[in-house]
Amino acid sequence: EEPPPPATGDPYAGDPPRHPALKVNSARPFNAEPPAELLSETFLTPNQLFFKRNHLPVPTVDPATYQLQVQGPDGRPLSLSLAELRSRFPRHEVTATLQCAGNRRSEMNAVRQVKGLEWGTAAIGTARWAGARLRDVLAHAGYAPDDGHNHVCFEGLDRDLSGTTYGASIPFRKAMNAEEDVLLAYEMNGEALPRDHGFPVRVVVPGVVGARNVKWLGRISVGPDESQSHWQQNDYKGFSPSVDWDTVDFTTAPAIQEMPVQSAITEPVPGATVPPGDLTVKGYAWSGGGRGIVRVDVSLDGGQTWHVATLAGEEQVPGRVWAWKLWQVTAPIPPGVTHLNILCKAVDASYNVQPDTVAPIWNLRGVLSNAWHRVTVTVERE
């Protein structure tokens, strides 16, 4: 039932090969993002380029013997094979963006040292996911939406040498609501889930931070409490800039679920030299909780004047806008200007906006980094 122990002394020896274009922030566990400028080339991020955020070695799972354990209301476990998960429940497809809590952490690090991986702006991606609805599986196990439970906990099959598995939870209310589109996904962009993305089954919780989208799903349980895992209790929470590692009390902040409105510039890249005349700026924008993006403002002059970008992407149902918008704007570079301070900021369906600067949202873990994105470029002389 457990993944086989690694063949060598290296617990990461069984990790899969990766695309050479990825920028590796950590090799073991593997954490990597694509060059940001590739993100705006396709609305759906190719699987090989989709950011990888692993907390532990990638488990080796045999799809023929895989069994998903679901704890029933009477405590008895239900066990589902991959074939059963595919055949017993309607196949449901959702286009959803996943973003790491630490996306754009490097900008926080530039303000003051934080503890975490040095993510740039590309720890985010969008895929067409297919799988069973979590609510259908929970209903099959005997749960009803009005059962009054609080949380659905997930355990991964990835584990450290002491046997601790990755874990996280989401509200029961979210899990049981058909309109929230929570999936037990077995496909990503029309292919079987890649090993780095949770083969054979992962949770996809649209609108919610990547950390709750548990990969290599082994077990589901329902109960009054959030997951007791380190990652739910003592990580992936936001704090005031005034809180440091000596004063932090992790019980005082809620676990991140829905994420705030976000956007970033993918083109031009920082430090680029651009020709005079018209400049095209590209990027992405997304918000948590199904709140679609309603506008992106772009400035070429450090925020003195703004241009409204054109948004592109799949049309989704209001309140269930799980996917990002790619955006672009073309604007004239004023004659004689030698440097451009390019900014972007997005507005979501609740008219939430991004904060102007990084320092006031700085937090010791470097999560939730969503200040205006700034890229400086040089203008070629004519």
Add this chain to the structure above:
Amino acid sequence: EEPPPPATGDPYAGDPPRHPALKVNSARPFNAEPPAELLSETFLTPNQLFFKRNHLPVPTVDPATYQLQVQGPDGRPLSLSLAELRSRFPRHEVTATLQCAGNRRSEMNAVRQVKGLEWGTAAIGTARWAGARLRDVLAHAGYAPDDGHNHVCFEGLDRDLSGTTYGASIPFRKAMNAEEDVLLAYEMNGEALPRDHGFPVRVVVPGVVGARNVKWLGRISVGPDESQSHWQQNDYKGFSPSVDWDTVDFTTAPAIQEMPVQSAITEPVPGATVPPGDLTVKGYAWSGGGRGIVRVDVSLDGGQTWHVATLAGEEQVPGRVWAWKLWQVTAPIPPGVTHLNILCKAVDASYNVQPDTVAPIWNLRGVLSNAWHRVTVTVERE
């Protein structure tokens, strides 16, 4: 059926008396807010001090003959008296904050002239509302949650001389969802609705901008389109700072429904002189969409350092946190400082934050003004 025409030539002659402490931004129609420092004295805002935002004269409605018209799925109107509304449907109570779209508009006006009433920071208040659930009334009229309609439109009994009534709409999905707590309210803080707040019946849409909480409710209809009223189509929408009255296209922005995270300082008042030593700062914080407030940061030094405030208020269900939090923090004034630049900023359950400054969210109508609130005070010499 219609309210009687005013007895004099003045359409506002029938307006009710008001509390003398209110600061009047417009007498006809009546628009007024309390002194902000009164807001933080009580979790529930007293009815007489609750901000009044009228678009038209207050209609005179006889509760004995009042009939609420509800357009049924077959087009036939259902008619409900006040007594029927009270007796036929379960009484439901909700504590919810209402905020005007234009709250804090005066701060936008200070950046650049906008078109709208000069609201300070007190066009917001919290009440315990009681009434019938809108979904129960719509179900009684023959609607089911999965009917696939898009919008529920409301018409007020308030009308201008040409006969145009106030109107607004909300998504059908919101109206039919029991967890959204949308009410047809006939009580406010334990009293019959005051005339300025919509006697005998108003809509209360928790988490949504005041403008959709239609007062003096006369008619409800359901259909594929939003309300065609001026206030839904050509007002109460947000635009880029780059858009002016020559270039605005109201079809390009969504009608404001859920509002973004908000907070303001109510004590000390701007320009106050405070004694040296410890300073207590008070205020309110709220966010739209049932996203509760998870933290308020307060700075006494213009944002260099931050203190985490203590939050107080009714405990509400996650995702249905409709009421504000009152907050306060006590912090030492550094010795020798003669002026304090006090700031506050709130964080909501999706970890959305307020923007640092007003200019980048400036919009021609002066709505959605939610930058950090800033109050400058003088410190007494010891």
